[in-house]
Amino acid sequence: MDQHYRKEQIGEWYNAYNNDIYNYIYFLIGDHELAKDVLQDTFLRAYSNFESFQGDNVRGWLFRIARNLTIDYIRKKKPLLFLVDSFPIIHATEPNPEQIAMLNEAEQELYMGLSKLKRAYRDVIILRKIKEFSISETADILGWTENKVKVNLFRGIKALRKELEKGAYRHETV
Amino acid sequence: MKQFDQLDELNQTFVSINHKVKLTEIEKNEVFGEIKKRMNDMPPKPTKNTVQWKYLLASVAVTLLLVVTVIPILTNSGKDFLGINDQNPSNSSSDSNLVVSDAKEEYLVVKIINNTDVDIPQLELNVYQNGELKATQGSMNADGSPVEIGDYFEFTFTKEELTGVTSLEAVIIDPIPNKGRALFSSEMITLTVTEDKEYVFEINGSPKSNVYLQSVEPDISIESNKKKETINTTIHKKENEIAAMVQENVTLGLRKEQVESLLGKNYHEGISNMDGREYWRYDFGNKDYQYPNDDGEIGDTKALMNGELQAQVLLYWDKEENLNAFSVLFQNQKDGKVYIYYVLSDKSSGKSEIQVE
CATH class of the missing domain: 2.60.40.2890 (Domain of unknown function DUF5300)
Incomplete structure (x- = not known):
């Protein structure tokens, strides 16, 4: 495979998907600088594994790499079995000021509500609702069955609505 | 809350939040600049030598075919077969060198x-x-x-x-x-x-x-x-009695009944969201302690800090129901800080202080 072509292709993919992948990672880990690092590593991994991309869904492939790199990072940083702050590293009482400041009240509440959910729910809600992947694409990225995606999405939305109704994070900040 | 009374509104917020969280143009360019630099620094990828198995099989088949057809020609029987006399004895040896290459790489x-x-x-x-x-x-x-x-x-x-x-x-x-x-x-x-x-x-x-x-x-x-991280892991009874007992007595490979006899039968069981392994969690604390999370693998550092919990133990089981990994979260009675002691499935272990917000 021609190296020049490969680099050009990575450049095109980066232009097309950089924000899409950046904010996906950000929703997973809640850390701007770290999300930038993982974004960078995602495209470098895509470059070094270029030949392994066989399909036509490059967006899904890049998201799968991004998710695996994010989990790798968390595993490396937290090989402790007990998660001491819910994955991701979001502290619901301490929103990242730069990124959150630009959100309106409803969006901030949604962000905080998401951070309170268990990982499986958050995973599926981010991909299906925020990133708008199909059920089949979401199943591919997460390595789940489509049925599992549907069940977790249903339960996740229910749990999210409950969190939003509780508004617990608001009171904690006071 | 009120903003999300209607599912449609929630869906709209999902879409709008996706467009709000983004990199600045400068950041985009910085990240891409670094990607380009690192791509240029990478050496050309070596050809994979075993992945193209179809070609490998085809090559093996062709080689075998050549061996079957060429070797008889090069041997005496081959010569007989072709009716050629032994006119140039050196040919035989030079040809066999082609079959068994002497180009040795390390x-x-x-x-x-x-x-x-x-x-x-x-x-x-x-x-x-x-x-x-x-x-x-x-x-x-x-x-x-x-x-x-x-x-x-x-x-x-x-x-x-x-x-x-x-x-x-x-x-x-x-x-x-x-x-x-x-x-x-x-x-x-x-x-x-x-x-x-x-x-x-x-x-x-x-x-x-x-x-x-x-x-x-x-x-x-x-x-x-x-393994570089595994230093000063010993927990003394004065620091935390439960954690010291766990460290001393719990080892990888224990059976469930052995753990029950050590730590009791009052545990919460669940399936790990990370990797699907079965886990048990023990909460050693006040009788009225209520675990606050849906996800049972999250340590309750707040309860450790306020004294509701003395220690929390998480154990993972393999398919044969042997203890595969475990960790204990505890407050050190000497310095008041929260620590975690863990033993992973590769037998590496460690102790780390947990920053409690």
Whole structure:
């Protein structure tokens, strides 16, 4: 495979998907600088594994790499079995000021509500609702069955609505 | 809350939040600049020598065909067959040199035993030196079948590719027709290549979650990155009695009934969101203590700090119901800080202070 072509292709993919992948990672880990690092590593991994991309869904492939790199990072940083702050590293009482400041009240509440959910729910809600992947694409990225995606999405939305109704994070900040 | 009384409004907020969180143009360019720089620094990817198994099979078939047809020609019987007299005895020896090449290159072999809990269709090994990708090689069975648990992948590198302080990363590649491939990377293992020998590793853990490489031999030149962290792990009774007892008595490989006899039967059981393993969680604290999370693998540091909990223990079981890994979260009575002591499935252990907000 021609190296020049490969680099050009990575450049095109980066232009097309950089924000899409950046904010996906950000929703997973809640850390701007770290999300930038993982974004960078995602495209470098895509470059070094270029030949392994066989399909036509490059967006899904890049998201799968991004998710695996994010989990790798968390595993490396937290090989402790007990998660001491819910994955991701979001502290619901301490929103990242730069990124959150630009959100309106409803969006901030949604962000905080998401951070309170268990990982499986958050995973599926981010991909299906925020990133708008199909059920089949979401199943591919997460390595789940489509049925599992549907069940977790249903339960996740229910749990999210409950969190939003509780508004617990608001009171904690006071 | 009120804003989300209608599902439509929630859906609108999902869409709008996606457009709000983004990189600035400067940041985009900075990140891409770094990507370009690092792509340029990467050496050209070496050709994978074992992945194209169809071509390999075809090559083997052609070679066999050639051997079957050419060898009789080169031997006496071949000469008889062709009716040629022994006019040029040197031909025979020079031709046989073509069959058995004397071009010897120096190679090092790396074997990776599949010690995960699944058969692996294909494995890629990335070789890093000085933080840069030096070589990548893929390996799979010639007939395309997965490498079963207990079987091994073999990689052959030139001495130039594998020399000195080297980090290895295994990537499990799971072909999904028409959808690309799922990638699961192992943790990095660093070794110093000093001898011409076969290096044997195991790939352990469970794909899709925690996969790591481990040396099969107790070779002092091989260091797992993780093991560097394991210092000063002893917990004294004065620090926390429960944690000290757990550290002293709980070991990997224990059966469930043994753990029950040590820690009691009052535990919460669940399935790990990370990797699907079964876990037990013990909450040692006040009688009216209520675990606050839906996800049972999250430590309740707040309750440890306010004295509701003395310690929290999390244990993971393998398929044979042997203890596979565990950790204990506790408050040190001496300094008032929260610590975690853990023993992972590769037997590495450690103790870390937890920053409680």
